Amino acid sequence: MTDVAVDISNVTKMYGSFTALKDVSLAIQDNEFFTLLGPSGCGKTTLLRTIAGFEDITKGAIRLYGDNIADLPPNKRPVNTVFQQYALFPHMNVTDNVKFGLLRLGQDEATASARVGEVLELVQLTQFADRLPSQLSGGQQQRVALARALAPNPKVLLLDEPLSALDLKLRQAVRLELQQIQHETGITFIFVTHDQEEALTMSDRIAVIADGRLQQVGSAREIYEAPSNKFVADFIGETNLIDVTVTDISNGNATCTLPSGATFTCPAADGAQKGAGHLSVRPERVAMTKPAKSLLQGKASRQIYLGTDMHVEVTLDDQEVVTVRVQNSETTHIPSIGETVGLNFEAGAARLLVD
Helix, strand or coil: CCCEEEEEEEEEEEECCEEEEEEEEEEEECCCEEEEECCCCCCHHHHHHHHHCCCCCCEEEEEECCEECCCCCHHHCCEEEECCCCCCCCCCCHHHHHHHHHHHCCCCHHHHHHHHHHHHHHCCCHHHCCCCHHHCCHHHHHHHHHHHHHCCCCCEEEEECCCCCCCHHHHHHHHHHHHHHHHHHCCEEEEEECCHHHHHHHCCEEEEEECCEEEEEECHHHHHHCCCEHHHHHHCCCCEEEEEEEEEEECCEEEEECCCCCEEEEEECCCCCCEEEEEEECHHHEEEECHHHCCEEEEEEEEEECCCEEEEEEEECCCCEEEEEEECCCCCCCCCCCCEEEEEECCCCCEECEC
C-alpha cells in the first residue's frame, strides 16, 4: 500500500458547545479494509459522515487521493455508503434497486444492466435478481445494499454498522463475504462498528475511538497485544487490569511491584509513568501454578463454562479478581472453588498501560 486514499487532518466537529470529534488525524491507505471502532456515542459514525459529506467539519481537512473534499456536497464525492438500515425500494426488484443509482448518474440502460449483472455476481445474488426485498432474508438484503453501493465503482466505500441487524451466525458469514469482496474489488472500505470481534477478524487496520478522540491505530494484533492505554485494553477483548506500583521506567520497560509484593519487569506503553499504574494481562496468558512458585496468589472464586474454554476467577489477597482462561480438556486441572492457586504470566504477556 503506497497511496493514501483518505487523509483526515486535524478534524474537529462541534454541535454547538458539544465537541463530537476532537482533532482527529488519520491516513487510510488505498485498497485497505479500515475499521473505526468504539462504543456508542464515541464519534465513529460522525467521522464516517464527515467523509461522506453528510456532516460539515468545524475545523481541519479531509482529502480523497490528495483532493480536498471537505467543501464538496455528498453527490460530488466519489464515495458511497452502506447504511445500518438498507433503505431498499420495496416496490422494486433486486435488479432495479441496484440499477436505480446508475440510471440517475446518466448511464444508458444497456451499460447499467451489464454493470448490475457484474455486481450481483460479485455478491452472489444473480439467482435473486427478480425478487422483491420482502422476499429476501436479512443477509440477502444486506448484499443488495452492498451491490447498489458498489455498482458506480466508488473510490471509497463507507459501511455504517451494516451487520448489526443480522443474527450472530449470519454476521459471521457475511464478515467473510465482505472481506472477500473488498479483496476482489480493490476498493478502500471504511467500516464502522462497536463490535470488537468484527473489527479484529475483518480489518487490515483499526482506529479505536473514545469520546471523540483517537486512542490508537494499528493492526488487530498490535491493538490486542500492545494496547496503548487502559481504555483500549479494556475495550478490545477481555483483559485483567492489575494494580501495581511502578518503581522504574527505562528503555521501554517498567519495573513494577505487584499486590503480592513481588517485583516484575514488563513492557510499558508510551507515556507510562512511575507511581500507581495498571498492568494489562489477557486471561489466556495467565497460568495457574503452585502458590510457592508464583507471582500472585489467591483463591479460585468462580468458574464460568464456555464450551471449549473455562474462565476461572481467582480472588487475590487484596480482593482484586484475576480471570484465567484455560482450554477444557481431560488433562486440564480446574481448581475447585476455594482452592488456593498461584498465578504467573506468560513471557511478554503483561504490559504497563497509560490511564
